[in-house]
Every structure is written in C-alpha cells, then in structure tokens.
Amino acid sequence: MKVLSVLLLLCLGLISNQSFSQKNAPKVVVGIVVDQMCYDYLYRFYPQFGKDGFKRLMDKGTHFRNVTYNYVPTFTGPGHASIYTGTTPSNHGIVANEWFYRPFGREVNCVEDTTVSTVGSASSYGKCSPYFLRSNTITDQLKLTYPSSKVIGVSIKDRSAILPAGHLSDGSYWYDYATGNFITSTFYKKQLPQWVNRFNELLLVSKYVNQPWNLLKDSACYTYIQQDNSPYEGLVGGKTSPVFPYDFSKATPADQLSLFTIMPAANTFLTDFAIQALSNEQLGKHATTDFLTISYSTPDIAGHTFGPYSLEMEDMYFRLDQELARLFQTLDKQIGKGEYVVFLTADHAVVPVPQFLKDHQLPGGYLFLKDKIDALRTACVATFGKDYLNTIENDNVYLTNEILGSELEPQVISFFKTEISKWTEVKRVYTKGELETQTTENWQQMVASGYDKERSGELIFILQPGYLPKSSDTPGSHKGTSHGSAFNYDTHVPVLFYGKDILPQDVFTPYEIVDITATLVHILEVQRPNTTIGKPMLELFKTR
CATH class of the missing domain: 3.30.1360.150 (Gyrase A; domain 2)
Structure with a gap:
C-alpha cells in the first residue's frame, strides 16, 4: 500500500528532479487550521494581538471575510478533509468524526485503521491512517506532480494531522495520550525519525503541564474579566469553579496527559514540534514546493468546555497569537521573507452556550x-x-x-x-x-x-x-458547547493568505471552504485534485 506508493514516487523523483519544475511557486506552503475558530475572534481580540501574529495576516495579507462551509455536519474531520480536498463529505466520505459503519456493524472513527500499528508508543492511539478518505488532497496532488516535494502534517488530534497531509504524506504526527509523545503509524513509516525521538526525549509535556495556566496580560486587557466564574462553563481537573488559575500539577500523571491538551501550552508544544519539522525535514530546501500542515486542536478542546464568550478563550487566543508570531518569525529566518505562503482558516466555528442564549432571551x-x-x-x-x-x-x-x-x-x-x-x-x-x-x-x-x-x-x-x-x-x-450545524455561528470562518506575491487587501466576495484547495492549485501549479469542486479565489492573484 503505502510502501508501493513511496517506491513509485521515488522512481518518478529520479526524473522529476531534473525535468519537473515550477515557474513561480513558493518554497513552502504552510496550512494552518485553528480548530473551532469563530470569524469574529479576529476582531474581538484584535486590540490585544501583537503585530506579528494574527495582525500580520490581517494587515499584510489577503483577508477573505465572507467564507462559509457549504455542508453539514461542521465537525473537525469533515472540516479538515474539505479544506484540503476542495470538496464536500458527499465526495470525500468523511461524514463526521465518528459514524455508524454498516460493514463493521459499529461506530468508527474517521481515521481509525485496525490494519496498522502505532509507531513511537505501545499504545493504540496510533492505529490510524487516511483509510476512510475517498478523495485526493491538494497535498497528494503536490506529491503526484512533484515527487521531490515533501509533505508533513502535525497536530494534537490524529484526524487533524492525517487528513490534511493526505495519503502520500512524508510524515503525519499526532499526540499520544498514553505517553505525551508525538507518534505516527505503520501506514507512514516503520520507526520514528531520529529528530522526532530527540524531541520526545525532551519530555516537554511534563514541563508545560506543571506550569499553571494564568492570565497572560494585565486583567484590564480582558473583556471577559468579570465573567470568569461563569455558570455556563464546564469544570476540569477537579476544580469546583471555572476560574483562573488552572493548576494541574497535583493531578495524577495519567490525568495530566489529558488535561494538558486543554491548556494553551499545548499550542506552544505543537509550535515547538512544527518548528523542528521545518528544520529537520529541510522544508523549503527541495527543488519544488514543500507543504507543512499544522492544526491547533486545543482551542476546540477548551472551547467545548468554556464557550466562545469566556475569559479562558480570550486568553487562549492572546497566547495563540504569540505562537503564530514565533512560527512566522521562524519562517522568515529559515525560508526567507517573501519565499513562502501561509494560509489560516478553521475547520468550523461554534454556537454560543445554548443555556446562555436561553437566559438572554435568544433562540436556543x-x-x-x-x-x-x-x-x-x-x-x-x-x-x-x-x-x-x-x-x-x-x-x-x-x-x-x-x-x-x-x-x-x-x-x-x-x-x-x-x-x-x-x-x-x-x-x-x-x-x-x-x-x-x-x-x-x-x-x-x-x-x-x-x-x-x-x-x-x-x-x-x-x-x-x-x-x-x-x-x-x-x-x-x-454547560459548555459544541458545533456541527448549518448555521452561520458554525459555518462562517476566517480565511487569510499571506506571503509570496500576496497583496494586503480585504475581500468580501462570497466564497466556500472548498475554494481554498482550488486556489492552492494555482499557487502550487498542479492539477485540480480528483474530486475538487471549488473555484479559485481570484482576488488572491492580483498583481501589484
């Protein structure tokens, strides 16, 4: 399966390095998905963002302000699959995070694969692959067209690392809840690269989880400072009230490994890993464009518990802004300013806590x-x-x-x-x-x-x-909230492009999430993936 595909690509690569080239493509494309990010977070939290994170994308890139999902359900698995295939679940087959699967007579996870084994741990968390994904991704198309290109996918969630990087990924890595390490599966490789082992040996989760989560900024900087003890928020880590600080240092080691993923430090951990991937996989150093997919899962894990109008989510995004700035500064240094393209979007947004809506005489x-x-x-x-x-x-x-x-x-x-x-x-x-x-x-x-x-x-x-x-x-x-509906609070998401040959502009043309891949086709100079139905976002190709 995977091994035969790799051998074929290697054979093609002997030819491609000499005869295939791109005319004006970037050295690297970095696709960032922020799990459960509402469109209005960009504006609600804008005054407290630094200049080099979200503001860099908003002020110096192309901001598509009217992009929505064109299907339901709006869940993580379908969202990531649709972003990267340019089509809907009716074609790519990822109809939910889990669904009842008649051939097996049970519920299945969208990336489960019992025919593969975990690599990097003795746990079962690595028994995953893109087996259920029926369509090619834009990253698959990149590998088919330019075999010398490298594709890497990273996330806390398995599905968010696997689906974006596609079937031909050179390495997809996700979080192992049993060890706190990054793992993969035998679908991709027989053993972890040495750089991943070295990263895991740093034991960063133990370091981060024992540092309390407190407010990043002075309390005067927060809109929701007076709503810290909200009746609409869930409780985590044995707390009796949903208030800062969140200190999990006294939790059991097993509980810490799970609680860690709700902390902003998990975003830091993922950024640490993504930066190591950039360097150790030599992204941007190959003859054709490389592709790094990053999905920040923690905003969703925390968002389900706290809801979109909470002090916790406000601080979450202030801290995520710093991680984006660190990532972009690394790209500037390692790849070069103007030599890469970044896009950022979300796999879905979220409904306000329904009980909050009811208590405020709103439908819900x-x-x-x-x-x-x-x-x-x-x-x-x-x-x-x-x-x-x-x-x-x-x-x-x-x-x-x-x-x-x-x-x-x-x-x-x-x-x-x-x-x-x-x-x-x-x-x-x-x-x-x-x-x-x-x-x-x-x-x-x-x-x-x-x-x-x-x-x-x-x-x-x-x-x-x-x-x-x-x-x-x-x-x-x-208490807490979720997503999955056809309504705008779930379907309206941010889409921003920044980097090589991209103008600073706000675009109000209506687009759909499937249009991202149709646009990347022309940035990467590849054929449209097999089931892509989207259309290019033409404003992105304006010349100065």
Whole structure:
C-alpha cells in the first residue's frame, strides 16, 4: 500500500528532479487550521494581538471575510478533509468524526485503521491512517506532480494531522495520550525519525503541564474579566469553579496527559514540534514546493468546555497569537521573507452556550435524545410490531439491516420522518431519497452535500438555530458547547493568505471552504485534485 506508493514516487523523483519544475511557486506552503475558530475572534481580540501574529495576516495579507462551509455536519474531520480536498463529505466520505459503519456493524472513527500499528508508543492511539478518505488532497496532488516535494502534517488530534497531509504524506504526527509523545503509524513509516525521538526525549509535556495556566496580560486587557466564574462553563481537573488559575500539577500523571491538551501550552508544544519539522525535514530546501500542515486542536478542546464568550478563550487566543508570531518569525529566518505562503482558516466555528442564549432571551436550547429515542422505539413497535431503529448518531437515523431493502422500508422511513418532524427542536428532516434528489432548498442542499449513502443514515435531521443535541437533561448538559450545524455561528470562518506575491487587501466576495484547495492549485501549479469542486479565489492573484 503505502510502501508501493513511496517506491513509485521515488522512481518518478529520479526524473522529476531534473525535468519537473515550477515557474513561480513558493518554497513552502504552510496550512494552518485553528480548530473551532469563530470569524469574529479576529476582531474581538484584535486590540490585544501583537503585530506579528494574527495582525500580520490581517494587515499584510489577503483577508477573505465572507467564507462559509457549504455542508453539514461542521465537525473537525469533515472540516479538515474539505479544506484540503476542495470538496464536500458527499465526495470525500468523511461524514463526521465518528459514524455508524454498516460493514463493521459499529461506530468508527474517521481515521481509525485496525490494519496498522502505532509507531513511537505501545499504545493504540496510533492505529490510524487516511483509510476512510475517498478523495485526493491538494497535498497528494503536490506529491503526484512533484515527487521531490515533501509533505508533513502535525497536530494534537490524529484526524487533524492525517487528513490534511493526505495519503502520500512524508510524515503525519499526532499526540499520544498514553505517553505525551508525538507518534505516527505503520501506514507512514516503520520507526520514528531520529529528530522526532530527540524531541520526545525532551519530555516537554511534563514541563508545560506543571506550569499553571494564568492570565497572560494585565486583567484590564480582558473583556471577559468579570465573567470568569461563569455558570455556563464546564469544570476540569477537579476544580469546583471555572476560574483562573488552572493548576494541574497535583493531578495524577495519567490525568495530566489529558488535561494538558486543554491548556494553551499545548499550542506552544505543537509550535515547538512544527518548528523542528521545518528544520529537520529541510522544508523549503527541495527543488519544488514543500507543504507543512499544522492544526491547533486545543482551542476546540477548551472551547467545548468554556464557550466562545469566556475569559479562558480570550486568553487562549492572546497566547495563540504569540505562537503564530514565533512560527512566522521562524519562517522568515529559515525560508526567507517573501519565499513562502501561509494560509489560516478553521475547520468550523461554534454556537454560543445554548443555556446562555436561553437566559438572554435568544433562540436556543437542547434536544435531549434519550427520551426521544425511547419514545420512537415504542411508537415503531406499536405501528409495525417491531423496533426498526438501530441508532441515532450525529442527527443521522440508522435503521436496522433487517428493514433495509424490504418492501416495508419506505413506510418505515416515512413513519420516522413524520415522528421526528413533530419534535419542536427540529427544523427539517430529510430522507435518503430526498437527499439523493436535486433541490434548490438551501438547508437540503447543505445536508445533501454532507451525505454519503454508505456512511450516513436513512434520515438526517437538523435542529433549530441555537440548539444542541444532548443525551439526557442533567446539570452538566447545560454547560459548555459544541458545533456541527448549518448555521452561520458554525459555518462562517476566517480565511487569510499571506506571503509570496500576496497583496494586503480585504475581500468580501462570497466564497466556500472548498475554494481554498482550488486556489492552492494555482499557487502550487498542479492539477485540480480528483474530486475538487471549488473555484479559485481570484482576488488572491492580483498583481501589484
């Protein structure tokens, strides 16, 4: 599999180094995804940003201010896959972070692969690959076109390191919750490079996690300083109130390895690793463009607990701004100013905590699924004499294998649509037949673009604006937040380009997330990847 692909590319590389070249491409492209970044963070936190992080991108680069996701669900896996393939889940197949997979009869993770093994640890956290990704990425296309190019992917989350770097990655590395090290899988290589081993030997997680997370700046710099002890935030690390400082030094070693990923120090750790990758993989030193994908997962891990209007997330972005500045300064030094291109975006944004919305007389609330599912099963038995509901995952309704393909299937699907449509928390319900039919209705188009007949359910529903699905109604279910909807609070994300031949400008033309790869095609001078449906963001190619 992977080994044969590499051998083929090496053979091609003997030719490519002498006969393939790019006309005006950068030495390196760095793709940055900030997990769960809302568009308005750029402006809410702008006054406290330094000059060399987010402000460098905003003030000296091209800022596409009207970019949205064009499908649901807006989750991490689909987001990263769509950014880097230029298409939607209906084509690339990553329909969620996890989904019910009929061939296995169970839920699967979007990057799990039981045929590979962890490299760099004895844990099972490395049993991952792009096995479920059905489309080529822009990074795959780069490797196909210019085999001498090198592609490296890094992140805390496995899916965020794996999906962007694609099937032909020269190295994808993610965090091992069992050891605190960066690991990979046998899909990519049999052993870790020496530079990764040396980095792991520094034991930086132990150093960082034992330093309390306190405010970076003077309290007067923070908008949310008076809302530190918020009733809408979850509790972590045994704390009895969600207030600064966050000190995990007394937690057990096992708990520390998990708690670390919610701290801004995890962003520092990832930047440390990315900088080492730049140097040790000799990125920018090859005959053709190299590509580094970086995904900052911690804003999402913390964001689920604290929500977008929290002091914790405000400080998170002040600190992330410093990490971006450090990264950009390293690129200036190692690659050269004007010799690289950086783009930054997000895999999704996030809804404000629904309980906060409710308490402020704004639309929002919860769908508590356990009681709803129990009632559905009871009604199904009363109507058909049997329970034909398998499971509900990610607002997808999966029926039992027994009913699929039977004469009764259309009636059962119609029954479930009628029953779920009665739920006041639900905005729309679509059957698989409807999702396979052309439509001009916006919500149906977005759901259809996230639908895959093998991996999605027989019905998919979307909730009302401001609502989140929860299992049951407990005090904890009203704290923290999530994402996944078709609404602007989840779909409107930042997109900024900076670097070689890129003008400083704000662009208000409407674009979709799939347009990023269609644009990179012309920066990298490659063919469009096999299922890319996006269009180039033409303003980026204005000349001075």
